[in-house]
Amino acid sequence: MPSTRALKTRIRSVKSTKQITKAMQLVAASKMRKAQEAEKASLPYTQVASELLTYLASQGETDRHPLYKQPEKISARLLIVVATDKGLAGAYDANVLKLYAKQLLDDDAAGIKNNTISIGRRANRFVTRIKDVKVVAVYQDLPDDPSGAQLRAVVDSAIQQFEAGAVQAVDIIYTQFISSVNQQAVVQRLLPAGFEKTEVSQTVRTAEFEPSAEEVLEAVTYRLIEAQVYHALLTARASEYIMRMLAMKNATDNANDLIDDLTLAMNKARQGAITQELAEISGGVEALK
Amino acid sequence: MVLYGTWSTEREEGLIVKFQLVTLSGMKLDDDVYEVVLPTAAGEIAVFPGHEPVVGIAVPGAIAVRHEKGDANSKLDYFAITGGVIEINPLGLKVLVDEADSGEDIVEAETKAALDRAIKLRDSAKDQVELEKAHQLVDRHAVRLKVAELHRRHRR
Numbered sequence: 001m002p003s004t005r006a007l008k009t010r011i012r013s014v015k016s017t018k019q020i021t022k023a024m025q026l027v028a029a030s031k032m033r034k035a036q037e038a039e040k041a042s043l044p045y046t047q048v049a050s051e052l053l054t055y056l057a058s059q060g061e062t063d064r065h066p067l068y069k070q071p072e073k074i075s076a077r078l079l080i081v082v083a084t085d086k087g088l089a090g091a092y093d094a095n096v097l098k099l100y101a102k103q104l105l106d107d108d109a110a111g112i113k114n115n116t117i118s119i120g121r122r123a124n125r126f127v128t129r130i131k132d133v134k135v136v137a138v139y140q141d142l143p144d145d146p147s148g149a150q151l152r153a154v155v156d157s158a159i160q161q162f163e164a165g166a167v168q169a170v171d172i173i174y175t176q177f178i179s180s181v182n183q184q185a186v187v188q189r190l191l192p193a194g195f196e197k198t199e200v201s202q203t204v205r206t207a208e209f210e211p212s213a214e215e216v217l218e219a220v221t222y223r224l225i226e227a228q229v230y231h232a233l234l235t236a237r238a239s240e241y242i243m244r245m246l247a248m249k250n251a252t253d254n255a256n257d258l259i260d261d262l263t264l265a266m267n268k269a270r271q272g273a274i275t276q277e278l279a280e281i282s283g284g285v286e287a288l289k
Numbered sequence: 290m291v292l293y294g295t296w297s298t299e300r301e302e303g304l305i306v307k308f309q310l311v312t313l314s315g316m317k318l319d320d321d322v323y324e325v326v327l328p329t330a331a332g333e334i335a336v337f338p339g340h341e342p343v344v345g346i347a348v349p350g351a352i353a354v355r356h357e358k359g360d361a362n363s364k365l366d367y368f369a370i371t372g373g374v375i376e377i378n379p380l381g382l383k384v385l386v387d388e389a390d391s392g393e394d395i396v397e398a399e400t401k402a403a404l405d406r407a408i409k410l411r412d413s414a415k416d417q418v419e420l421e422k423a424h425q426l427v428d429r430h431a432v433r434l435k436v437a438e439l440h441r442r443h444r445r
Contacts, residue, residue, distance in 0.1 A: 038314060038315075041314055041315030041316075042313050042314065042315065044309075044311050044315070044316055045311050045312065045313055045385060048311055048374075048376065048383055048385050049374075049385060052344065052374065052376065145314060147388065148313065148371060148387035148388040149425075149426075149429070151313075151387065152387070152425075201378075203342045203376075203378030203379070203380075204342070204344065204376065204378075206342050207342035207343055207344045207376070207377070207378070208341065208342065208343050208344070209343075209344050209345070210329070210331070210343055210344070210345035210346070211330060211331070211345070211346070215346060216344055216345065216346060216374065219346050219372075219373070219374050220374050220385075223373070223374060223385060223387070226313070226387060227313060230313050
């Protein structure tokens with residue numbers, strides 16, 4: 001049986017670990033709420049862009065634009081994969097990277113080459129180790145609320161690859177926040193561009209397009225892709241935080257259990273030592289008689 | 290146009306514009322205003338109530354907002370934008386931009402330093418990609434600096 005001193009040291013160390021996991025749990029909870037709010041705040045942006053695109057599509061503009069052109073055959077595909085920077089979020093990274101690996105295998109079987117943009121340190125470490133995948137860019141330490149410049153960097157390289165014909169499709173792999181108990185790794189197509197059709201107001205129908213419908217389409221399409229990437233990054237962050245919150249809650253609970261067990265063991269050891277000492281004393285007294 | 294009756298609003302009489310500045314991080318401004326000046330490829334345009342429906346493109350620059358008809362220039366609100374899409378209709382106006390920084394929020398000294406850094410980056414750019422990125426940075430910070438200056442000059 002370990003000494004009471006050794007047990008005391010272990011209890012102290014588990015207690016300080018518990019303090020850290022508890023703090024991380026609380027921080028993750030509040031950050032998750034912020035990420036969710038930010039995601040909701042970007043909705044009007046997507047709505048305005050979708051309305052304009054729906055109208056322009058009805059005018060046949062999107063059929064002519066290269067970003068909307070459906071390829072006859074996909075021979076290369078760009079994957080944007082979003083994972084965490086530091087892990088500590090349960091199965092989050094494993095789920096995303098498993099889906100990414102599956103995409104790679106499927107593409108390999110279909111004879112499609114892959115390029116990758118990875119976001120988050122965990123993803124970077126994973127993709128750079130894989131053979132036959134060209135890594136176009138890696139990003140890490142993106143803030144919870146990515147700025148326009150940071151988004152543009154990702155979107156620009158995706159559009160560049162697509163327009164230059166290096167790839168015929170661009171997909172983003174991220175974790176969708178469905179509810180607080182359900183987060184799923186998903187694949188979403190960014191290019192060729194797609195959007196959900198919405199109602200078009202009368203004013204848009206009668207509006208004049210300056211300088212031309214084509215140029216407006218170009219600008220709106222860019223903004224929509226940007227909004228899709230922004231949404232993916234934010235919902236991925238919200239998922240990351242809720243999964244971290246749960247992981248840290250489990251860790252805190254485990255630490256509590258461990259502290260209980262160790263305290264019990266320590267009390268037993270202490271009691272054992274006292275009993276032994278008493279036995280020795282009474283044994284000594286007997287011997288003196 | 291309704292001239293009499295308590296239910297007639299200013300908007301029906303065409304005296305105000307509903308201005309929505311929509312950014313990725315949310316509605317930056319959603320307010321009834323009198324006049325909005327926008328930077329477009331064809332130069333600055335001022336939008337007043339009753340404007341013809343137009344959908345156009347905004348270029349990097351400053352948006353100026355006059356809230357009330359009688360407001361002096363010193364009361365204008367400025368926003369720095371990096372380009373976007375404009376949707377004007379007779380009742381109002383929506384501007385879709387990635388980012389809009391209010392003149393109040395921009396710290397002039399910081400922006401000036403950022404602009405200097407961007408200019409250095411531009412001068413030392415090794416290839417076309419770097420140069421293009423640096424140009425964008427220079428434009429962005431130049432616009433922000435201009436907005437901060439406008440804000441300071443008019444609020445003194």
